[in-house]
Amino acid sequence: MSIIWRLSAAVALVGAVATNATAQPSGRLTVYTSQPSAQIAKVVEAFNKAHPKVQVSLYRSGTTEVMNRLQAEFAAGRPQADVVLVADAVATTQPRMTGACSPTPRRRPTRCRPR
Numbered sequence: 001m002s003i004i005w006r007l008s009a010a011v012a013l014v015g016a017v018a019t020n021a022t023a024q025p026s027g028r029l030t031v032y033t034s035q036p037s038a039q040i041a042k043v044v045e046a047f048n049k050a051h052p053k054v055q056v057s058l059y060r061s062g063t064t065e066v067m068n069r070l071q072a073e074f075a076a077g078r079p080q081a082d083v084v085l086v087a088d089a090v091a092t093t094q095p096r097m098t099g100a101c102s103p104t105p106r107r108r109p110t111r112c113r114p115r
């Protein structure tokens with residue numbers, strides 16, 4: 001998955017923190033990722049240039065830890081991530097199978113919702 005696609009995915013999700021369609025997006029965007037630190041830092045830097053009023057909060061760990069944290073949050077009924085970007089695409093199948101996440105249109109990331 002290219003860094004440009006990842007950036008596009010993050011930009012597409014800025015709507016989650018926008019106050020309205022015409023306002024400059026603002027607020028907080030929580031990203032859970034297993035991407036290498038240097039890679040995700042470049043994504044966040046580019047995102048912050050385009051959306052300076054959005055504060056990006058990162059939780060970065062291995063794919064297993066990221067997915068375990070997400071699963072625990074869903075089990076508690078309090079998912080915190082706005083964006084989940086993991087290196088192992090297979091890991092994303094479990095949340096989809098349990099109904100915690102639903103696919104969105106092609107070239108857009110998967111959106112998760114509380115059950």
